[in-house]
Amino acid sequence: MLRIKRVPTVVSNYQKEEAEEGARRGGGCGRNCLNKCCIQGAKLPLYAFKRLTKIASDKGLPADESTEPPVAFLESLVLGEWEDRMQGGLFRYDVTACETKVIQGQYGFIAQLNEGRHLKKRPTEFRVDKVLQPFDGNKFNFTKVGQEEVLFQFEASEDDEVQFFPNAPIDVENSPNVVAINVSPIEYGHVLLIPRILECLPQRIDRDSFLLALHMAAEAGNPYFRLGYNSLGAFATINHLHFQAYYLAVPFPVEKAPTKKIITSAVGVKISELLNYPVRGLVFEGGNALQDLSNIVSDACICLQDHNIPYNVLIADCGRRIFVLPQCYAEKQALGEVSAEILDTQVNPAVWEISGHMVLKRKKDYEEASEENAWRLLAVVSLSEERFQEVNALIFEAIAFVDKGKGNAAQGSHEEADVKPQSIEEADAINNSPHRSRVTGTQECIVLQ
Template sequence: MLSEAQKEHEMVSEESGGGGEGGRGCGRSCLSKCCLRQGAKLLLYCFSKIDEDLCLPVPKVQPRVSFLDRLLEEWDDRKVRGLFHHDIAACETKVLPGKHNFIIVLIEGRDLKKRPTEFRIDEVLQPFDGDKFNFTKIGQEELIFRFEESSNGKAGYFQSAPIMSSSSPNIIAINVSPIAHGHVLLIPRILDFLPQRIDCQSFLLAMYMVKAARNPYFRMGYNSLGAFATINHLHFQGYYLEVKFPVEKAPTQIIATVGSGVNVAELLEYPVRGLVFEGGKNMLDLSDTVSSACIFLQESNRPFNVLFSECGKRIFLLLQQLISDEKSPSIAYEDSKSDFLCSWMIIIKVG
C-alpha cells in the first residue's frame, strides 16, 4: 500500500518526464538504502487490484498513456542515453524453419559483457550474499519506475514520489543486456535483499505487472538458479516481442483441475516437457496454484522456468535439470512420460 506522503502527491500527466532525483546518500545515486532512503524521488506507477478477475473487461478509467506505452518510452530513453551494452534493434533475428519456428537472435559478445555468475549452479536455493553483485548496486539511471499497489483502485503515475525511510520499493529497471525491445527487470522489495526464490507475494506482483501491460506481446518470465538465472537477487524478466512464441502455439492436454477451477495441461509435441496453468475464479487463484508448484520445485532442488503469457491468463512452467557443462538443462520430450507425469501429479497435489 502507498504511504500517506505518496497519497498526497498529485497524480501527474503521462506526458511529463520520468527518471529520478538522486538523494544525498553515497553520491553514486544507486538503489541501495544509502541513496533510496535519503531523499530519492522516483517515477511511481500505481497498479489497480480491483480487476483481479482475468476475464473482466478493461476498466474504463485508465491512465491517458498506458503502462506499457510509458514503459517502452522510458526504455527507449535509456537507449538514447547509451545505457545498454548493445543495440538489440541492430541484432539479426530469424525465425527458424520447421515445426516449431523457434526464434533466434544473434547478439555478438553478450556472454562476454554480461556480469559473471557468482554462485554455485548445482543448488536452486542459496542464501543472499551482499558481497556479490545485487541490484542495489545499479544506478538510478537504470530504473524505469517503481511499481506499487494503488491506494484508491485507480491506476496511474506519480511524478518524483518520495521513498519513505521504512519502505522497500518494487523496482522496474532496464536489463542492460537486452534480448528484446523493452527488456526489463521487476525486482520485488529491493531493499529486503531477497534471494532468487519464488514466494507467493512476489509471484502475484509479477502477475499484476504482466496484466497491467494489457498486451499479449509483453511477457514476463522467471528463471530459477540452475536454469539460466545469473544473479541471486529476486527478479523477474519482462520484454516485448511482436510474435507468438513456439511454446504458446504448442498443443496441450488437460490432465487435472485443481483449486478453484485452475486447469493444468501438459505440453504436447514440444521438445521440452512442461505444464500450462489457466483458469480459476480470479488471478489470485491462478497465481497461488502456480507459485505453490514453484515453491515445491525449488525446495526439491529442481530448477525451472516460468513464462507469464496472454496478460497472465496462461502460465507455462517448464521443469529443467541442473545445468552442467556437458548438457542442456532442458528435460527432453523423449524422457519417460510416465516418470514425468508422476512427478507433475505430485507437484499439482502440493500446489
C-alpha cells in the same frame, strides 16, 4: 558433489570492483545507487496499478474496468523510458542492431544473433547446483545499480484507481517494487521487475511476488508483453529476486504447442500438460479469481524450489496462461551428458530459449538455424517422461489444498480425476511428430536434496 561450469551473468554498468571501497565512504558512494548509502531522500516515478480480483478478459483487462489508464503502460511508459535510457548510453550493447529471424517450420522458432550478450558479461558468483541459496549482499545485487537504470516504482494503488506520479519519494521503510532496465537486453524494451527491492530477497518465488508479476502482465494488457522467471540452476544469473519482461510481436513456439488437460481445480484453474514440444511442462490457466491462479502456480513453484528442482516460468497472454517448465540441463552438463556440438553453441537455455526465442552467440549457429536444431538443443533441457511424472506427483500433492476451505484441488471433473497425465497418449503424440527422434532421451534429472 556436482561441478558445474560457471555461466555468464547480467551485470549493471555500475558494478565495479573499485566501487565497493567508495560505498563505504560517507555522503554516498558517488554512483547514485539504490543502496542505503544513496537512497535516502531519492525520488522515482511511481505507477500505481489497480488490484484485480477477477481474471482478465480477452483483452487482458479486468472485466469491470471501464476507464483508460492515465498512462499507456507498455508503449508510452516502459518503452518510452527504456528508449530514454538507450539514448543515455546505459546499455552494454545496441540490441536493436542484433539480427533476428523467424525460423521456417511448424512452430516458428525465433532466432536472434546476440554476440554482445556473450562477450560483455562476467561470471556468476554463486553455485548453480542449488535452487535455494541465501542472499549475499557482498555479491552483485540490484541495490548496486544506478538509480538512472530504474524506470519507475510499481505499486498497488491505495484508492483502487490507476495513477501515475512522475516524481514520488522512495519509501525505504516499505521496500518498493521497481522496474529497471536489463543492461544486457535480449530484446527492445527488456526490463526487470524487482519485488520489494530493498528487502534483498534471494531468487525464489513466493505468493506475493508472483501475484505482483501477474498484475504487471494484466496491466500491460498486451499478449506480446511476456514475463519470465529463471530459478537458480535454470540459468538465473543473479541471486536477487526478479522477473524479466519484454515485448516481441510474434507468437512464441511454446504458446502454439498442443496441450492435454489433466484436471480443473476446485477454484477453477485448469492444469494441462504440454504435448509435442521438446521440453515437458505444465500449463496453468483460468481460475475464479486472479489470486486463485497465482496461488496455485506459486505453490507449484515453491514445491519445485523446496525439492531443489530447477525450473523456468513464462507468464503469457496478459497473465491468463502460465507455463511451468522444470529442467535439468545444468545437471546433464555437469555429468558430461551434453554433446560437444550443443555445448559449443554456448547457449544457456533459460526461459526465453525454452519458450522458443533462441538467443544465439555465434554467427554460424544463426546462419544455420533450423527448427530441427532448436528442437535438438531444447530436448536436452527436458526431464525424462518418468522423471516428469514424478515431479508432477510432487506438484499435485503440494497444490492439493492450495485453497483451504474451498475443497481439494483434485476435485475436478470426474473424467479428469486422475491427476497423472496419460503417458501413452503423449507418447503417441510424440511418436507421430516429425521430431520424434529428437525427444527419445531417457536421461533422469538429478535432484540434490
